[in-house]
Amino acid sequence: MENRQDVNLDLDGKIALVTGGTKGIGKAIADRLARSGATVITTARTNPGYSAGSHYFIAADLSKSEEVTKVFNEVNAQFGGVDILINNMGANTLPSGGFSVLTDEHWDEALQVNLLASVRLDRAFLPKMVSQKSGVIIHISSTSGMFPLWESTMPYSAAKAALNAYSKTLATEVAPQGIRVITVSPGLNKTEAMTKFIDDFAARTGVSSETMTQHLFARLGGIPIGRMAEPEETAELVHFLVSPKASYITGTNYVVDGGNLPVV
Structure with missing residues (x-):
């Protein structure tokens, strides 16, 4: 049975760019916005290897400034700009083990991927958004930016915390021009990237992936809902936030973590 929300074309005529939009949360967001009528552009480092359907795909490594310029030029040439920008690109692939194993190159990589790509x-x-006095920017952050784990997410968490602060200040600057800037911080999501992170971490510590998953839940203090999120659950929130129904929302950070963060 079709979800009634899916036939609500509240984004009809809008152009949306979703970075990292071929897998996990990014793909779920791209698909959700397209179902609401938006023309969706996605980026990733490599072609996803399957039909992008209604999505226009651009291969780009957005950790490099020249690749950001390439995406901007192609989007402008093909679509004349965007109304919605979803900065979903991010990665936590650096060595675990704390400060002693992390080099300057590791820190620079974390900042380029998880912060500076969005800034650029x-x-x-x-x-263009300022000139048309409208637009929405969503920064997909992480609860790691508020709940860092020294043994596994140190540079990633630092970069996401910086993204949170940047997003808030940008929201304050551009709100008078009619542009909304919002942060969404997912917790554990059942994605390919999360599966790989858990599998790799488990292999390095000599335990099973199942044991590592339970250890991660415990290390985070437990998840009251008792499971990881589905990417589509985060995508539903993002769809609402970019829709006209959220026209008074800006400068906030929405946590989607199943009740995990032990703070108010």
Whole structure:
């Protein structure tokens, strides 16, 4: 039975760019926005290897400034800009083990992927939004930015915490021009990237992936709902936030963690 929300074309005529939009949360967001009528552009480092359907795909490594310029130029040439920018790109693939195993190169990589790619994309696409006095930017952050684990997420958490602060200040700056900037911080999501993270961490510590999953739940203090999120659950929130129904929402950070964060 079709979800009645899916036939609500509240984004009809909008152009949306979703970075990292071929897998996991990014793909779920891209698909959700398309079902609401948006023309969706996705990026990833490599072609996803399957039909992108209604999504226009651009291969790009957005950790490099010249690749951001490439995406901006192609989007402008094909679509004339964007109304919705979803900065979903991010990765936690660096060595675990704390400060002693992390080099300057590791820290630079974390910042390029998880912070500066979004800064550059915003800087590229914001002038058109300012000129039309409308637009929505969503930064997909992580609860790791508020709940860092030294043994596994140190540079990733630091970069996401910086993204949170940047997103808040940008929201304050551009709100008078009619642009909304919002942060969404997912917790554990059942994605390919999370599966690989758990499998790799388990292999390095000599335990099973199942044991490592339970250890991660315990290390985070437990998840009251008792499971990881499905990417589609985060995508539903993002769809609402970019829709006209959320027209008074900006500068906030929405946590989607199943009740995990032990703070108010």
